[in-house]
Amino acid sequence: MPDTRTTRLVDAYTQLTRDNLPALLALYAENARFKDPFNDVRGHAAIGRVFxxxxxxxxxxxxxxxxxxxxxxxxxLTWELHFLRERGEAMVIRGATHIRYSPNGLVQLHRDYWDAAEELYAKLPVLGALMRALRRRLATPQPG
Known part of the structure; x- marks a missing residue:
């Protein structure tokens, strides 16, 4: 069951726009760490640049x-990031986040876990075909 800190954070993420990004950042400690498959940054300014x-x-x-x-x-948290590709095709990236709060209730650590190979690279035209071929080659054979 989420507590009030987590409920506020979930609400901020589900309502996130470019204009209300400062409201999300206000839930983070000034020296908070944000880490995902592509970034490892500290502080409001750096986290703001990621978003x-x-x-x-x-x-x-x-x-x-x-x-x-x-x-x-x-x-x-488990989440989905929905967006449109350049041609208007809907895309979804699925992931999970570990949050650690500071003693004053602000986010001190935000660590995203998602598989860039499956969730992003595999959906790109040329790289996706290569990733699928590699996955087939490395997969454990299934009986049947």
Whole structure:
């Protein structure tokens, strides 16, 4: 069951736009760490740049949160990032996040876990075909 800190954070992510990014950052400690498969940054300014870049590179990005839970100063979220490709094709990246809160209730650590190979690279035309071929070659044979 999520606590009020986590509920506020989930609400901020599901309502996130370029204009209300400062409201999301206000939930993070000034020296918070944000880490995902492409970034490892500290502080409001650097975290803000990660999200600003997302809004610049993706069309209509929006988050949905499927599961959120809290225990002590830790929270766990599963989420989907929905956006449109250049030609208008809908895309979804699925992932999970570990949150650790500081004693004053702000996010101290935000660590995203998602498989860039499956969720992003495999959906690109040329690289995707290569990734699927590699996956088939490396997969454990199934009986039957």
């Amino acid at each position: 600003t870049q997302m809004f610049e590179e993706l069309r209509e990005p929006r988050f949905t949160v499927q599961v959120s839970a809290s225990e002590g100063d830790n929270a766990f």
